[in-house]
Ligand SMILES: Cc1cc2nc3c(=O)[nH]c(=O)nc-3n(C[C@H](O)[C@H](O)[C@H](O)COP(=O)(O)O)c2cc1C
Ligand code: SF4
């Protein structure tokens with residue numbers, strides 16, 4: 122169940138749209154923000170608010186990179202593995218992250234803090250190698266800078282609201 | 289050097305609404321509304337020679353002219369800020385410095401097209417650009433430059449932002465239209481083209497950020513001036529080039545269309561990274577063919593780059609140094625495309641993973657001579673797909689086969705990557 126206030130804001134978003142389903146991505150993002158990931162319950166609620174079937178919501182949810190249909194850690198770590206970051210040596214950074222976090226790609230750390238996933242070009246190809254943790258970008262990375270970034274993000278772990286890579 | 293899009297830029301921060309207006313911002317909109325008919329605005333854009341900056345390089349004014357003006361029901365304009373083509377970051381740099389040229393450009397395009405409502409489709413991860421735009425839209429509205437009765441005329445336009453959740457295919461214009469409608473963003477079949485049947489079935493123009501942001505200067509200073517900015521006679525205007533890879537400074541710069549590659553590298557990029565030598569580059573984002581040292585003097589314009597077998601694309605130049613394995617680079621590119629395939633049509637959904645498998649095998653030293661022929665055949669087969677993603681994916685592979693077949697063969701003969 123979502124709080125009344127969230128439901129109201131989602132309904133207002135839908136009302137602003139030309140057709141209800143136009144708001145689908147916004148609604149999924151907000152529900153995901155509330156639950157931490159897009160739970161089965163959230164899919165049902167999105168369907169109801171958007172006037173779609175659950176299957177139609179599922180069709181959308183599984184398409185987008187930033188919608189998670191499985192539980193993820195408190196913060197997502199995305200590492201760009203596209204060509205300019207490849208050229209800048211992202212593979213070394215990925216290996217370092219895997220070792221530091223003790224996870225494979227797609228895995229969540231034992232403390233539930235981070236989930237590590239590769240992602241497509243982040244549109245910052247002059248600044249690679251780079252990662253995003255939650256909604257913060259860390260670029261021009263070296264293994265030392267990765268350690269610093271993880272430290273900062275661990276400390277701000279519970280205080281700041283987590284955007285899971287989106288505003 | 290004269291700057292058009294970057295003219296209002298301030299180092300390290302976004303230009304303010306007041307600064308933009310003080311420097312002549314929104315004068316083009318004033319001029320259009322008070323002195324020009326919508327048709328004259330369109331004609332100026334045709335005459336300027338402006339070509340689409342999103343990749344295909346189609347004449348912007350001509351694209352607008354395909355929109356029927358006599359159908360009942362609304363027409364739409366969509367600004368494409370998906371920018372997920374690897375190597376490309378120009379639209380982000382522009383919008384992080386100045387959202388106003390785009391807002392003014394969209395408004396002018398809507399005036400020319402008779403559009404009442406426009407959308408800006410923004411990729412995930414561009415929050416700063418989106419915030420700048422959201423603030424800019426409010427400021428423009430408060431100043432009477434947007435919304436109902438712009439500058440007390442009969443002309444009204446609203447602009448909405450759509451924040452996507454990340455997927456490369458959403459940049460393809462018909463997939464983008466599905467995404468905006470809240471449908472699964474698979475591409476639609478063309479024809480009908482969006483110009484006649486697009487968003488909610490209405491005539492729709494899709495233009496790139498950089499394309500639209502050029503329109504105010506064209507209207508303010510005239511099409512002849514714009515055309516004359518290019519270095520080559522056939523060219524028109526300026527272009528944002530965003531460079532990445534093995535150069536000293538990886539920068540995004542605005543230069544005249546037709547500037548040779550060599551000047552971009554040796555000038556704003558400060559040359560190659562110390563101790564490295566130029567081996568190849570991709571001139572226009574991930575879906576363009578490799579160029580080699582013999583192409584360094586090619587003017588960076590649409591037709592001139594096409595003549596040497598590649599594309600100007602988005603103007604994203606990715607530079608590879610001597611000693612960098614281009615089989616591995618191509619494998620990285622194909623991996624991207626295979627992952628981003630939307631899965632709608634079989635040749636792309638099945639073909640890209642297969643090509644990836646063959647290249648993986650070659651890079652790991654397990655390739656055979658006949659693999660080269662297999663790759664060559666796929667470059668042909670994957671042209672027969674539902675949208676342009678798969679042909680784009682084949683472009684770097686095609687370049688590899690044309691310019692670096694020896695390097696591929698070396699992997700096969702040595703049973704290993706010769707660079708490792
Ligand atoms: C797979 C694919 C991805 C694309 N991504 C983008 C993009 O991110 N931004 C863009 O402006 N155009 C992109 N395009 C091109 C658009 O379909 C369209 O041609 C362009 O937005 C038209 O604008 P223009 O005429 O101003 O260039 C893409 C095309 C394909 C096939
Ligand atoms: S070519 Fe690829 S991306 Fe395009 S429709 Fe077919 S499967 Fe989808």
Ligand code: FES
Pocket residue numbers: 201202203204205206207241242243244245246247249374375376
């Ligand atoms: S390739 Fe990594 S940000 Fe573009």
